[in-house]
Amino acid sequence: MSGGVPVIPFAEGEARLDWLALTDTLAAGHRLPKARLGDTFLVREPDTLLNRAAWIDGLGSAVKTATIFPNNPGRGQPSINGAVTLFSDAEGLLEAIVDFHLVTKWKTAGDSLLAARRLARPDSRSILIVGAGTVAQSLREAYGAAFPEARFTVWNRSPEGAAKLAAAWPGMAVAEDLESAVRAADIVTSATMARAPIIRGEWLRPGQHLDLIGAFRADMREADDAALTRGRLFVDSRETTLDHIGELKIPLDAGAISRDDVLADFYDIESGGFARGGAGEITLFKNGGGAHLDLMTSRYILDAWQAG
Numbered sequence: 001m002s003g004g005v006p007v008i009p010f011a012e013g014e015a016r017l018d019w020l021a022l023t024d025t026l027a028a029g030h031r032l033p034k035a036r037l038g039d040t041f042l043v044r045e046p047d048t049l050l051n052r053a054a055w056i057d058g059l060g061s062a063v064k065t066a067t068i069f070p071n072n073p074g075r076g077q078p079s080i081n082g083a084v085t086l087f088s089d090a091e092g093l094l095e096a097i098v099d100f101h102l103v104t105k106w107k108t109a110g111d112s113l114l115a116a117r118r119l120a121r122p123d124s125r126s127i128l129i130v131g132a133g134t135v136a137q138s139l140r141e142a143y144g145a146a147f148p149e150a151r152f153t154v155w156n157r158s159p160e161g162a163a164k165l166a167a168a169w170p171g172m173a174v175a176e177d178l179e180s181a182v183r184a185a186d187i188v189t190s191a192t193m194a195r196a197p198i199i200r201g202e203w204l205r206p207g208q209h210l211d212l213i214g215a216f217r218a219d220m221r222e223a224d225d226a227a228l229t230r231g232r233l234f235v236d237s238r239e240t241t242l243d244h245i246g247e248l249k250i251p252l253d254a255g256a257i258s259r260d261d262v263l264a265d266f267y268d269i270e271s272g273g274f275a276r277g278g279a280g281e282i283t284l285f286k287n288g289g290g291a292h293l294d295l296m297t298s299r300y301i302l303d304a305w306q307a308g
Contacts, residue, residue, distance in 0.1 A: 008305050010099045014106075016304040019145035022106055023114040025300040026293065030266045033057040035292035037239060041217065046070050048217065052291035060089040062295035064103065068216075070193060080104065080134075086298045096302045107297040108135055109142035111236050111287045112189060112211045117146055118269065119234060119276050119283040120209035124186035125150050128175065130199070130222075132156035132165040135191035135213060140169055143189065155181050157192075179203050190214055190222045201226025206280040213287040215247040222247065223284070225256040231284030233262045234274060241288035248286060 035056045042049040048068040055061040066082035073079055082100040087093060127143055127150045129136050140152060155175040156162035166172040175181035182188055182203040189211040190199060201224055204210065210231060212222050228251055235241045235248070242248050242259060251257045264273040276283055 005094050006096045006302070006305060008096060008098045008102065008301060010102045013099060013102050013301055013305060016307070017106060017301065019106075019110065019113060019142045022110040022297065022300055023117055023146075026110060026114050026266070026296050027269055029056065029059065029292070029296035029299075031270055032059055034267060035290075035295070037237075037291055039240065039244065039291065041244075043217070050216075052289075052294060054291035054295040056089075056292060056295060058089060059295060059299055060095065061087045061092070062291060062298050063087075064100070064291055064294045066100070066104070078134075084294060084298055086295070086302060096298065096305075098298050098301055102301065103294055103298050105134075105138045106301070107293050108191075108213065108287070108289065109138035110297060111289065111293055112139065112213060112285070113142040113146055114266070115234065115236065115274075115285040115287070116143065116187060116189075116209060116211060118274055119285055120147075120187050121207055121276070121279060124209070126185045127152050127187045127189065128181050128185035129154045129165075130156075130178070130182075130188065130190035131192040131214065132158070132161035133191065136165055137168070139189050139191060139213075140165070140172070143187070147187070150187075153181055153185070187211065192222060193220075194222050195220050197221050197224035197227075199223040199227055201228070201230045204230055204282050206282060208282050209276075210282070210284045211287065212247055212285065215245055215286075216289070218244060218246050218249055220246045221250060225251050225254075228257050228261075228284060231282040232277065233257070233284050233286075235262055235265045235286045236288055236293065237267075237290045238262060238265050240290040241286050245286065245288050 038053045040051040050066040053063045086096045153173045162174045191213040268274045
């Protein structure tokens with residue numbers, strides 16, 4: 001506690017959380033009035049300072065600041081750091097300080113899991129994780145909660161990284177060839193630092209779900225134009241993705257896709273617009289994050305903390 005305000009640390013906070021309950025909370029949050037958002041990106045190559053704020057009537061407000069320094073692991077430091085603060089709606093009082101990495105972990109993977117529970121085929125049995133970093137570990141946990149019978153495979157540019165992740169999960173396989181692994185998977189979830197596309201649309205097959213997480217800047221992409229034109233496109237938030245993240249901004253600017261090609265975001269869940277239309281469709285989801293999701297996740301964490 002800090003002056004009566006709870007300070008929620010990672011391990012103690014996480015012990016109270018549940019992946020499926022979080023996705024239900026995120027869906028419920030999108031039935032509230034639409035969030036007011038403010039995002040700022042400052043770049044000093046190769047580093048990024050990202051500040052995100054959100055206010056949702058009835059839920060309160062949150063401010064999250066993230067520093068993304070890709071070279072930090074070589075210095076013995078995590079590549080992503082920051083802070084999260086949660087404020088009450090009526091009075092604007094500080095309600096909690098929540099561990100940044102706890103919010104980020106559960107928001108990021110929960111975002112993708114909410115989409116997968118609506119867009120992926122329920123009978124999906126083969127899940128490929130592209131990338132083997134911290135987010136990949138979270139994705140294995142989250143997807144495992146919703147698809148407990150699925151077989152998991154990991155591909156990473158560094159085979160050593162893939163082997164390390166697989167060793168932490170009994171039965172998880174390592175893919176040597178990305179194309180073959182993508183073709184074989186029912187769900188592909190990608191969390192890399194790729195600047196240029198590594199997933200090709202020609203590899204996709206009917207019935208798959210493609211979950212793209214890694215690209216967070218205007219100059220980053222994980223999938224090519226063919227993937228976007230073959231799939232039915234969904235995002236977590238039109239406001240935070242279309243004009244800000246290269247995964248969609250670059251093909252939009254080039255005319256490869258139009259804004260109308262993005263069929264729905266999470267605010268369309270209640271109306272039924274955010275859903276798979278048929279078993280043979282290819283669904284593609286861009287996880288862009290957004291401070292409103294940090295706010296919803298932080299509120300979920302605080303509620304779980306107070307419930308004990």
